[in-house]
Amino acid sequence: MKRVPGSSGAQGGLYAAPSIFWLSVFFLAPLAIIVAYSFLTPGARGGVEWTPTLDAYRAIANPTFAKVTLNTILVAIGATAITLLIAVPCGYYMARSERQTLLLMLIMIPFWTNFLIRIYAWIAILGNEGFLNDILLATGLAKQSVRFLYNRGAVMLVLVYTYLPYAILPLYSTIDKFDFSLLEAARDLGASKLGAINKVLLPNIKGGILTAFLFTFIPIFGAYAVPLLVGGTESYMLGNLIADELTKSRDWPLASAISLVITLVTTIGVLLLLRANGNAVLGGSGDGEPAVSEPAAAIGGSR
């Protein structure tokens, strides 16, 4: 193996300095603080007392935490699955369309409006005196207003709505590179339409599906604003639990411990997935989507 001239250790370190600085200040240091806090005693009005204890981790072991975790997992898996089921055909349609720029624009337009305002827009549509109920009542389809909001369904709906663009974009860019004549080759060899999609399209866009999965599952797992605004008690998620521990119970160590659990669960999940799909993601299949190299960046990003 030849050494590239000028790639001596000192210089290599120099080039890496900005990213090392970035990682240390904005990721490792906060993470270290969270780890440290999780082993301390809660202060009276928030903050921590410097007395080490495992209380936070003992608190996690209670059934409420398990219930909220289970709900979070269910919502995250369900919403991600629905998002992907919608995003794959959308990405396919966009890649085959002759008006790709227009469609891309349409995908981007929601980002021009603040995320919270878009959630309130859903409340305006789905609320008891909302737009949808107005129509139902006016047309006589319903005798009294239907309660669409404040349940798990509403949370899933708004989560799917929110993260759909994040799933469509990587899928679109992967499918756009797919050679559609392969589908014809499969049909030619006796595959049905669906068979061709299953046996040829899906395996070849694995990288895009995985990226879309990570882009939706991780933020949904840490979701905070959506369950807070459109969810009810049964759709309470880990993000809400953390926020409540921080602001209402003022138990910072417990909030830190829960955050760490989310980080750990998602990191391990992501690593397992990357490993299982090593080929598709790490470019082994030639033109696979580049790996999502910083899964950690999205972790714990509760919105």
Add this chain to the structure above:
Amino acid sequence: MKGSDVVIEHVRKSFGDFKALDDVSVGIRKGEFFSLLGPSGCGKTTLLRIIAGFESPEGGAVLLDGRDVSPLPPDARHVNTVFQNYALFPHLSVFENVAFSLRLKKAPESEIKAKVAEYLQLVELQAHAHKKPSQLSGGQKQRVAIARALINEPSVLLLDEPLSALDAKLRQHMLIELDSIHDKIGITFIYVTHDQQEALSVSDRIAVMNAGEVLQIGTPQEIYESPATDFVAKFIGETNLYEADVASVSGETVDLSVDGFGTVKVTATEPPPVGSRVSWTIRPEKVRIGLEEPKSARNGINAIAGVVDEPIYSGFQSKFYVRTPSGLVLKVIKQHADWSDDGPEIAWKDSVWLSFSAEDAYIVEVKR
């Protein structure tokens, strides 16, 4: 005989306002090596895709063994395609690519193993079974595509410019191989190409296409020797093509009066009436070139004097552009044979005599 006959009846296809195929009718016989030959964009791929079922024609029908398959999807036709860009599945090994159609049919594992081995052997790729398509050369990918299509035991194999991505030497080799595979398997091959050499050398029959129409269907000899239209004459091989008026007719021999040049005797199976405007052709290799006036100008031999405008030497043959006093330029090809045949060297600016037999010169089109 294995294979199917394929009848294409009055097929039309447009893309928007553009007529890609305009009333195309072709009859292809069982077991035939049939070529669709024409310049790029003339509708060959479109016709092939209609036969395979990827495009539906706007009018007309495609019959396989007399049965109209127009309403059938591609997976229900007993036809397989070797695609122009190979279209190998990048996520599957060579073995799995070839096994693809057997796996769809849920064939037992032992049968899959045996048959894939058999077809990989047919294309001499046994040693590469485990490789991914990206690890293969162009010629090897080509072979995988052929094996993958043939293992399904189609009655018709469609090949869309299968050799166009290969370099010249390999192309020649693969062409011979295709021909021998055709002989072994015995099914109908429909071979699309824009390369007239390829089509001439392997086909039983050829359909020459241009601008969405079939201009002529015939054996390579028929297409080469007696082109039906000016386009076919110019597209196949090298030729001299001129216009002239019919001066007199006696039997199948026609005297043409060529503009500003004089009389030329040519052949026509159905001679047009005197006074018709026609185009006529003589292949450059059918013209003899010499420094002396041909003696005993036999009946039916045309002799023309001229000056060599440009000699082009290319080893086994030389090409001459000879200008006659009237300004007409004839292309002449002289093969370099052994010592007994090679006369004195002919050079630039030499005055020469050209001669050709009326039997080698044909009327192509009657203009009016």
